[in-house]
Amino acid sequence: GRLRLQLPPPPPGGLPEWLKAVTDADRRVVFLDTTPLGEKAFEQDKSEKVAGEKGRGERLNTTEVAVVASSLHHLRAAGLERGEAVVITPYRAQEEAIAQRLVADGSNGFAEVITVDKSQGRDCACVVVSFV
Helix, strand or coil: CCCCCCCCCCCCCCCCHHHHHHCCCCCCCCCCCCHHHHHHHCCEECCCCCCCCCCCCCEECHHHHHHHHHHHHHHHHCCCCCCCEEEEECCHHHHHHHHHHHHHCCCCCCEEEEECHHHCCCCCCEEEECCC
16 A cells, blocks of 8 residues: 555644744755754764774764654655655765654655765755764
């Protein structure tokens, strides 16, 4: 079967300001600062470390994963079509976490999720960047 996203009812007063900014078609660039959320917004190191060597630099930020997924969900509801969005992140662990979240949310295939290296030479109508 085909999954269909169901938007939760907006809270009294409508969407939060950050989601209004994300879905505003007149805004070309939107930066979302997650630092006010405190420690839960900090990245986690998922490196596989070998004694005496640096880790692979695998970083993950689950709060950012949720922000990216919510942003894509609302962009889709606002009319963005499948294939018009790409999510770019510097770390494979973040790439995998975002892709898994989109599958879990029923949004698999709506946006391509790739690392910075894989994004070279790409062009897309909507780019979401997860800096971790």
